[in-house]
Every structure is written in C-alpha cells, then in structure tokens.
Amino acid sequence: MNLFANWSTLLMPAAISLLLALVLMWYVWRALFGDRPRSGPRCLKCNHPFTESQDLTCVECGWTARRPSDLTKPRRHWFQAVLGVVLLVGGATLLRLRVTGEHPIQYVPNGILVGLLPYGTSTGGDLVHDEIDRRLMNDEFSENSLENLVRGLLDGDQTARPVGAAWQARYGPLLDRWRQGYASPGNPMTLDLLRLPADVSLEIAPLWPIDDPVPASLAFQDWWPVGTEVVVDLRWASTPDAPPLHSVGYRNDASIARRHQFTLPPAGAWPTPPDLELTFREPRFARLGRTPLANAPELTGIASKTISPLTPPADLLEVALVPWSGDDAALGSIEQVFQPGMQRWTEAVDRPYAMRFDPRHLARDAYDDVLFGLVVEVVEKTRDAAPRVRRRTEIWALGGSPETVGRRLAWDISEEDTDGLAGAFDPTSRSEWTLRVHGDETIARRALGLLATEDSMTTYRRWWSGSLSFPLRTTTRQNAPFRRMWFRPGGVRPPAPPDRP
Numbered sequence: 001m002n003l004f005a006n007w008s009t010l011l012m013p014a015a016i017s018l019l020l021a022l023v024l025m026w027y028v029w030r031a032l033f034g035d036r037p038r039s040g041p042r043c044l045k046c047n048h049p050f051t052e053s054q055d056l057t058c059v060e061c062g063w064t065a066r067r068p069s070d071l072t073k074p075r076r077h078w079f080q081a082v083l084g085v086v087l088l089v090g091g092a093t094l095l096r097l098r099v100t101g102e103h104p105i106q107y108v109p110n111g112i113l114v115g116l117l118p119y120g121t122s123t124g125g126d127l128v129h130d131e132i133d134r135r136l137m138n139d140e141f142s143e144n145s146l147e148n149l150v151r152g153l154l155d156g157d158q159t160a161r162p163v164g165a166a167w168q169a170r171y172g173p174l175l176d177r178w179r180q181g182y183a184s185p186g187n188p189m190t191l192d193l194l195r196l197p198a199d200v201s202l203e204i205a206p207l208w209p210i211d212d213p214v215p216a217s218l219a220f221q222d223w224w225p226v227g228t229e230v231v232v233d234l235r236w237a238s239t240p241d242a243p244p245l246h247s248v249g250y251r252n253d254a255s256i257a258r259r260h261q262f263t264l265p266p267a268g269a270w271p272t273p274p275d276l277e278l279t280f281r282e283p284r285f286a287r288l289g290r291t292p293l294a295n296a297p298e299l300t301g302i303a304s305k306t307i308s309p310l311t312p313p314a315d316l317l318e319v320a321l322v323p324w325s326g327d328d329a330a331l332g333s334i335e336q337v338f339q340p341g342m343q344r345w346t347e348a349v350d351r352p353y354a355m356r357f358d359p360r361h362l363a364r365d366a367y368d369d370v371l372f373g374l375v376v377e378v379v380e381k382t383r384d385a386a387p388r389v390r391r392r393t394e395i396w397a398l399g400g401s402p403e404t405v406g407r408r409l410a411w412d413i414s415e416e417d418t419d420g421l422a423g424a425f426d427p428t429s430r431s432e433w434t435l436r437v438h439g440d441e442t443i444a445r446r447a448l449g450l451l452a453t454e455d456s457m458t459t460y461r462r463w464w465s466g467s468l469s470f471p472l473r474t475t476t477r478q479n480a481p482f483r484r485m486w487f488r489p490g491g492v493r494p495p496a497p498p499d500r501p
Contacts, residue, residue, distance in 0.1 A: 031080035041071030110145035118157040194301040198222040205449035208313040213263035215449030227287035237275035254485030267312040275308040323465035336361040341473030345481035367399025373444025381432040391416040392495040396447040438467035
C-alpha cells in the first residue's frame with residue numbers, strides 16, 4: 001500500500017514530467033536540426049530544390065543564399081524551437097513550484113511587485129501584500145526598491161489615504177513590518193514616519209453628573225519609529241495657550257497596549273464647541289529594540305491632533321451607593337486578587353517593580369451590584385519608625401459574573417518610592433513588608449464610567465468600603481522588565497502623603 005502511494009504521489013508525477021521533458025527536448029532539437037536536405041541543395045526559406053546550373057537565387061520565392069554551403073544547411077524552425085523551450089521551462093517551473101510549494105508571485109521582480117501594491121485588498125490572503133511582507137521579513141529588497149516601497153506605504157492611494165481604516169488594513173501592517181526592522185536613527189526615511197498622524201481614540205463616560213469630573217480613557221495607534229517617546233498634552237482647542245488639562249508620557253514600544261485612564265473637567269465647565277486638541281512635546285527616539293540609546297535623538301515634525309466633535313456626557317443624577325465592608329468571602333476574594341504580590345526584574349533601568357494582580361476573583365455573582373475602588377499600598381514597618389507607604393496604586397473595577405461584566409477594570413499610573421522598595425527584596429532587611437488594600441468611594445465611582453447606559457449604572461448599589469492587610473509576596477525575575485506604555489512626564493511620583501495608619 002505504501003509503495004503504491006509513493007508511486008502515485010511521487011514517482012508517477014516525476015516519471016510523467018521526465019517523459020514530457022524528453023519529448024519537448026526532442027521537439028526543440030528537431031525544430032533546429034531535424035529538417036536537413038535529403039535530395040540535394042534546396043531553398044532554406046521555401047524548401048524548393050536547386051538545380052546544378054542554377055545560381056544562388058531561388059526561382060520560387062526569390063531568396064538568395066550568401067554561399068553555396070547555405071543550400072545544404074538544416075532549416076531552422078525558430079517559432080517551434082522557442083515554443084518548445086517556453087513549454088520546457090514553464091513545465092520545469094511548475095514542477096518546481098509543485099514540489100517546493102512556492103507560488104509564481106515569488107518570481108515577480110521587486111519593482112513590479114511594489115507597483116501592484118495599490119491593487120491589493122488587504123494583508124489577509126492577498127498575494128501581493130503577503131509576498132511583500134515575506135520579502136521584508138527576509139530582507140530581499142534592494143535599497144532603491146525598499147525606498148520606493150516605503151514611499152508607497154506612506155502615501156497610500158486614492159481609496160486608502162493615511163491613516164484611515166482602508167489604509168490601516170492595506171498598508172499599515174507592511175509599514176509596521178518595515179519600521180520594526182529598518183527604521184533606525186541613521187535611516188533617512190525614519191523621520192518620514194513622523195508625518196503620519198497618530199490614530200487617537202478618546203472614550204468618555206456617556207452618562208455622568210454634570211458637576212463631577214468626567215472619566216475618560218485615551219488609546220493610541222501610531223506608525224512613528226519604534227522606540228519613540230513623547231509627552232502628550234490635552235487642551236481645549238479654543239484655549240491653546242492655557243495650561244494643559246492633562247499631560248501624560250507615551251511610549252510606542254510598550255510590551256502591553258492599554259488605555260490611559262484620566263479625568264476631564266466637569267461637563268458643565270466645557271467650552272463651546274468642546275473640541276479637544278492633543279499636542280506632542282519632547283519627542284525623542286529613546287530605544288532601539290531592547291537597547292536604550294545613550295543620547296536619545298530628538299525628533300521633530302509630529303503634528304497636533306484635534307478631536308472634534310467631543311460629545312459631552314448626558315447629565316446623570318448622582319447614583320446613591322451604600323458602603324459595604326464585605327464579608328469573609330469578599331475579603332478572601334480581594335486577597336486572592338493580589339496574592340501574586342510584587343515582582344522585580346534584575347535588568348531594569350528605571351522602574352524594576354510591578355504589582356501583579358488577577359481581577360478574575362471579582363467576577364462572581366455575589367458581587368453583581370458592587371463597585372470596587374481599591375487603593376493598594378506596599379507598606380514598610382520598622383521597629384523605630386512609623387509605617388511608610390512605598391508604593392500606591394488605584395484600581396477600579398466592576399463586580400459581578402463574567403457573563404454580565406467580564407473583566408472590566410482600569411488603573412492609574414502607580415506612585416512609588418523606587419529606592420525604598422529595594423528593601424522588600426533584601427533578605428537581610430528587618431522591616432515588615434505588608435500589602436494593604438482599602439476601599440475608596442470616589443475611586444469606586446470611576447468604575448461607573450465603564451458602563452454605557454443609565455440602567456446598567458443603577459444596578460450597582462454598593463461600594464466596597466472595607467480594608468485588609470497581609471504579608472507582601474515578592475518574586476524576582478532574571479531578565480528585562482516589560483515596557484510600560486504610559487508614564488508621568490516628570491518621572492516616577494513618590495506616594496503622596498498622608499499615609500493611612
């Protein structure tokens with residue numbers, strides 16, 4: 001059975017291909033050398049015989065030989081010979097493609113392939129885009145072809161202008177492939193990436209009390225050089241010289257992409273029209289891959305971005321919430337959320353610590369009407385000094401079953417005493433390190449901003465007002481840390497006083 005399978009799948013196609021190749025080779029040989037004179041001199045054009053007394057001109061068609069020996073040469077049938085060679089080469093190519101699993105588009109020159117780029121649809125299943133992606137990954141483009149490709153990616157086409165949805169689908173992944181491998185500080189095309197505007201997504205609570213700060217979240221997708229850091233300032237477009245409403249640092253080579261949570265002024269104080277302008281300052285090329293650059297080159301050319309129109313949230317009456325200190329099961333759930341503790345990376349440069357947590361323990365039916373606003377603090381206690389908070393993080397989350405709310409939660413940029421946290425990982429330290437968690441109503445109410453309708457907001461009647469403390473668990477990893485997407489422009493902020501007792 002195996003022998004028959006090998007014959008039918010491998011040997012038989014090979015034997016048939018060899019037979020066809022021999023036939024075509026014989027056909028080409030016959031077209032070039034097979035038509036020889038059999039009964040004396042003849043015309044090479046029309047095959048009319050020449051007589052002994054005849055000169056070198058054919059009496060039938062008028063063709064004239066250059067010398068007598070031309071009349072005894074074989075007639076060359078060039079059309080049939082070329083046809084046979086084409087069939088032979090084409091058949092060999094098809095056989096090679098069949099055996100290797102390659103596609104004919106792999107033999108298309110780079111210039112033609114780049115010219116076909118605007119006629120593709122998207123990267124998914126599109127032969128042109130997939131082949132360009134493969135050649136980029138394998139570094140198969142010449143310098144000129146690569147430059148033409150990048151120009152085409154940056155410009156898009158009539159139906160896909162940067163950086164719309166059609167452009168992102170057709171050109172975005174290819175440009176991202178290029179910038180991941182080629183956009184180094186010394187490449188002159190790197191700065192061209194900065195002229196592509198970032199795709200900014202701003203979400204605000206659709207319903208919110210008109211006199212309360214409005215929860216908002218910011219997300220970025222950009223095509224700037226990988227390793228770019230920038231400070232984002234948000235202002236009302238009508239007051240461009242006013243201090244920013246909010247400022248945050250952004251890195252585009254973060255290990256994990258997430259939205260940045262912040263608050264806008266109360267909707268009752270918004271100008272008309274409430275257009276929000278984002279400006280970018282202090283842009284720099286800070287990293288190359290995983291390697292920080294000693295002298296980060298400054299970048300220029302990032303244009304501001306206006307979000308218009310920004311729709312104010314509909315006014316919402318204050319949602320009445322009842323404090324709930326929780327039962328033993330709730331305290332156990334919250335402790336399980338933070339049981340992984342704090343982690344340190346040995347190869348970190350600026351922020352070697354991170355708090356690990358698992359919010360799935362809050363997704364239970366028993367908490368389907370509970371809002372969690374958690375202040376999570378790493379506390380150091382010594383014998384001769386008051387307890388000190390070395391790290392503080394604010395987290396807000398919706399309780400309830402996964403079927404109703406899933407894993408909806410958000411958190412702010414942590415405050416930490418980076419030098420002081422080193423003691424938590426010092427085996428000779430005599431301090432007592434604990435993780436302290438307590439509820440905060442203001443933070444809990446921010447979780448309402450994750451909901452979309454007034455009905456869903458009014459289903460939450462309680463906020464967790466309890467507190468608990470347990471020993472801090474620490475782990476150390478012998479590698480580089482993950483890259484945080486958002487950071488404070490002025491550097492890591494120490495935990496703000498006063499500390500809770």
